Amino acid sequence: MVSRNRSQVKDHLGSKVLNHPELRNTKATEYMSHEEKYRYNLSRATAMLKLIDEEGMDVNEISKVMSHTVSGFTTPDGNPLAVHQVMFVPTLMNQADDDQVSRWLGDVFNGTIVGTYAQTELSHGTFVRGLRTTATYDPASRTFDLHTPDVSAAKWWPGGLGTTANHAVVMAQLYTDGQPRGIHPFMVAIRDRETHRPLPGITVGEIGPKLGQNTLNNGYLLFDHVKVPRENMLMRNARVNEDGSYTKPSHQKASYGTMVFTRVAIALDTVDALQIAATIAARYSIVRRQGEPRDDGQEPQIIDYQTQQLKVLPHIAACYVLRASTARLWEHHTHVTSEVRGGDTALLPELHATACCLKALVTQDCSEAIEALRLSCGGHGYMTASRLPALYAYATAGATYEGENTVLLLQTARYLVKQAGGSHAPPAAGSAVTYLSRPADDTPFAVGSPAAYVAAVGRVARGRVTEVAAALQADRQTMPEADAWNQSLVQLVAAALAHGRYFVVREFAEVVSQQSSSRAIQQMLQLLFSVYLAHAVSRAEGDFITYGGLTPSDIRLNRRHLLRLLAELRPHMIPLTDAFDLPDRLINSTLGAWDGDVYRRMFEQASHSPLNTDEVPASFHQAMLRSKL
Numbered sequence: 001m002v003s004r005n006r007s008q009v010k011d012h013l014g015s016k017v018l019n020h021p022e023l024r025n026t027k028a029t030e031y032m033s034h035e036e037k038y039r040y041n042l043s044r045a046t047a048m049l050k051l052i053d054e055e056g057m058d059v060n061e062i063s064k065v066m067s068h069t070v071s072g073f074t075t076p077d078g079n080p081l082a083v084h085q086v087m088f089v090p091t092l093m094n095q096a097d098d099d100q101v102s103r104w105l106g107d108v109f110n111g112t113i114v115g116t117y118a119q120t121e122l123s124h125g126t127f128v129r130g131l132r133t134t135a136t137y138d139p140a141s142r143t144f145d146l147h148t149p150d151v152s153a154a155k156w157w158p159g160g161l162g163t164t165a166n167h168a169v170v171m172a173q174l175y176t177d178g179q180p181r182g183i184h185p186f187m188v189a190i191r192d193r194e195t196h197r198p199l200p201g202i203t204v205g206e207i208g209p210k211l212g213q214n215t216l217n218n219g220y221l222l223f224d225h226v227k228v229p230r231e232n233m234l235m236r237n238a239r240v241n242e243d244g245s246y247t248k249p250s251h252q253k254a255s256y257g258t259m260v261f262t263r264v265a266i267a268l269d270t271v272d273a274l275q276i277a278a279t280i281a282a283r284y285s286i287v288r289r290q291g292e293p294r295d296d297g298q299e300p301q302i303i304d305y306q307t308q309q310l311k312v313l314p315h316i317a318a319c320y321v322l323r324a325s326t327a328r329l330w331e332h333h334t335h336v337t338s339e340v341r342g343g344d345t346a347l348l349p350e351l352h353a354t355a356c357c358l359k360a361l362v363t364q365d366c367s368e369a370i371e372a373l374r375l376s377c378g379g380h381g382y383m384t385a386s387r388l389p390a391l392y393a394y395a396t397a398g399a400t401y402e403g404e405n406t407v408l409l410l411q412t413a414r415y416l417v418k419q420a421g422g423s424h425a426p427p428a429a430g431s432a433v434t435y436l437s438r439p440a441d442d443t444p445f446a447v448g449s450p451a452a453y454v455a456a457v458g459r460v461a462r463g464r465v466t467e468v469a470a471a472l473q474a475d476r477q478t479m480p481e482a483d484a485w486n487q488s489l490v491q492l493v494a495a496a497l498a499h500g501r502y503f504v505v506r507e508f509a510e511v512v513s514q515q516s517s518s519r520a521i522q523q524m525l526q527l528l529f530s531v532y533l534a535h536a537v538s539r540a541e542g543d544f545i546t547y548g549g550l551t552p553s554d555i556r557l558n559r560r561h562l563l564r565l566l567a568e569l570r571p572h573m574i575p576l577t578d579a580f581d582l583p584d585r586l587i588n589s590t591l592g593a594w595d596g597d598v599y600r601r602m603f604e605q606a607s608h609s610p611l612n613t614d615e616v617p618a619s620f621h622q623a624m625l626r627s628k629l
């Protein structure tokens with residue numbers, strides 16, 4: 001199979017997707033009903049699935065074509081098959097045993113089986129161990145009895161479950177021999193393959209409108225003592241034998257593997273959304289002129305206001321920096337997964353810790369950045385047709401799904417404080433936490449030296465982690481563990497974020513140092529890195545004084561330095577966003593097209609409003625009449 005890099009995939013898709021007979025003609029969906037939107041997005045998602053199949057793509061390629069850059073074009077309101085592709089199929093591949101894979105995957109790939117990942121319940125999402133759907137094994141019939149004890153245990157949220165999927169991987173509490181065995185995955189048929197009607201004992205439907213991504217087709221699901229054959233528990237890790245005896249998995253959290261994968265995919269993908277938003281805001285900021293005319297008689301381009309530069313340019317730098325670290329995480333995930341499949345789980349705890357904090361850091365940074373970029377476009381950024389509201393809705397969902405960010409940061413913090421206290425297995429060579437067991441890097445801070453900034457970011461991470469580890473340790477002597485932990489929650493979250501920031505900047509430092517093909521490119525990467533670092537310091541000045549070794553004078557110098565760097569970056573803003581290589585049809589924004597013809601496009605989109613069809617819409621008279629009664 002030919003492996004393509006990210007840009008080549010895009011080029012490849014440029015011809016394949018943008019010219020595909022079922023995909024090339026897009027419709028504006030803003031005025032469609034909920035059902036019309038679903039039909040439109042589902043038919044495009046299906047065409048995309050067929051295309052992926054025809055092209056014979058591997059997991060890396062699929063992740064790229066499923067990326068928001070492309071899926072925002074194919075399924076602008078959310079892909080009802082996203083969870084099928086990103087979670088259901090990977091769960092079968094990684095958690096089903098070989099027999100099960102050969103039993104199901106043919107039907108998955110020929111489209112007979114369409115699935116979802118059904119974990120979250122109405123009353124439990126975060127605390128997975130608290131899920132209440134049960135799967136009780138009966139050795140006499142060799143079946144599991146799947147049951148929802150009450151409405152609060154209804155599955156709620158799974159993507160594609162609403163009206164699309166006919167199967168689900170259901171995460172349920174396993175009982176064998178009368179013993180609870182924890183959460184395990186079960187392959188369950190929920191709708192008839194021919195009629196698509198719910199099967200006996202199944203109650204299923206769609207949960208209703210959301211902030212965005214309304215055609216993800218999120219659903220609910222309840223079981224009334226549904227019998228599932230023994231062979232339908234996914235058995236690559238744990239096993240239930242015919243007599244009901246139970247074999248434990250090689251790693252306690254093996255069944256959480258799909259979540260780790262999806263966190264990595266979300267981190268990588270949210271940067272795509274930021275790139276689109278940054279391109280829109282950059283292009284609009286040079287087209288838009290407003291204010292007292294200058295010497296040349298023209299009103300200034302808004303990007304020449306220093307405040308606008310601060311709203312836009314650091315986020316372009318962030319696109320480059322976050323892309324590098326999330327791509328690195330993706331590679332690391334591939335490596336660790338193959339080790340785990342071979343039985344070696346040593347690297348899993350750190351992968352889990354890193355995936356948690358990068359997913360949280362990236363989705364938080366990107367959603368804040370996209371909102372700042374939307375605001376940088378003034379009133380027009382509030383229009384749906386700018387695309388910025390939908391990009392925000394997409395990025396901010398990433399802060400909640402696949403593990404709410406605070407909760408994930410606490411998972412990272414748990415790993416970090418154990419490392420700092422020496423109570424975890426020592427980190428492997430190349431680990432991202434070795435800095436915790438070494439003396440702090442005392443490179444003196446100097447404005448203009450990226451290495452000095454990276455060292456300061458490291459001191460903040462180290463200081464934050466060691467301080468909270470000590471506080472926790474002290475509290476543990478005087479109160480129960482849960483109270484001690486709760487007493488430090490805010491500082492634990494800050495420590496995990498600081499660690500994530502250090503991970504990100506070290507990865508980019510490596511990218512800059514390894515770039516050798518062109519001096520000009522290296523200089524540009526250095527400039528982007530300097531902007532990212534100076535902005536990071538300006539966002540957390542207190543931390544850099546408290547832990548990073550910076551003085552109030554350094555902080556003042558950094559503020560001026562950042563503004564100078566922004567002025568230096570400004571002439572490169574358009575080439576830097578053009579380099580994301582996003583065709584207009586993928587950007588799909590009135591404000592962000594390459595030719596800058598913003599105002600004509602805005603008028604053109606207004607012509608689609610159904611309220612403009614008649615000079616006086618009938619609804620006006622009807623409503624006025626009612627108000628007079």
Ligand SMILES: CCCCCCCCCCC/C=C/C(=O)SCCNC(=O)CCNC(=O)[C@H](O)C(C)(C)COP(=O)(O)OP(=O)(O)OC[C@H]1O[C@@H](n2cnc3c(N)ncnc32)[C@H](O)[C@@H]1OP(=O)(O)O
Nearest residue numbers: 063066067082125126127128253256265269352401402403
């Ligand atoms: C490229 C294109 C892609 C674009 C994709 C976009 C579309 C995607 C659509 C997304 C749809 C969304 C789907 C979902 O949201 S699915 C539901 C996701 N749900 C969650 O993420 C729930 C979050 N909660 C949890 O994961 C767990 O409950 C939590 C980890 C918080 C706690 O678990 P638990 O209580 O069981 O464990 P403990 O805290 O007690 O920890 C015990 C030890 O286990 C370690 N641990 C925990 N998880 C893992 C793991 N996954 N791997 C390895 N190890 C793990 C933990 O660190 C503890 O270790 P120590 O005892 O050594 O400290």
Ligand SMILES: Cc1cc2nc3c(=O)[nH]c(=O)nc-3n(C[C@H](O)[C@H](O)[C@H](O)COP(=O)(O)OP(=O)(O)OC[C@H]3O[C@@H](n4cnc5c(N)ncnc54)[C@H](O)[C@@H]3O)c2cc1C
Nearest residue numbers: 117118119120124125126157158159400401402403404406
């Ligand atoms: C668009 C979308 C798509 C989704 N798709 C799927 C899907 O396909 N399949 C699926 O199974 N699920 C899906 N989900 C569900 C999603 O995974 C959960 O909503 C998510 O994991 C958060 O869990 P929760 O809703 O229980 O939040 P809660 O845990 O109730 O969070 C509420 C607040 O409580 C805080 N909190 C909770 N526990 C702790 C703690 N231990 N310490 C400190 N603070 C805490 C949180 O930080 C947060 O501020 C989806 C959700 C969304 C929004």
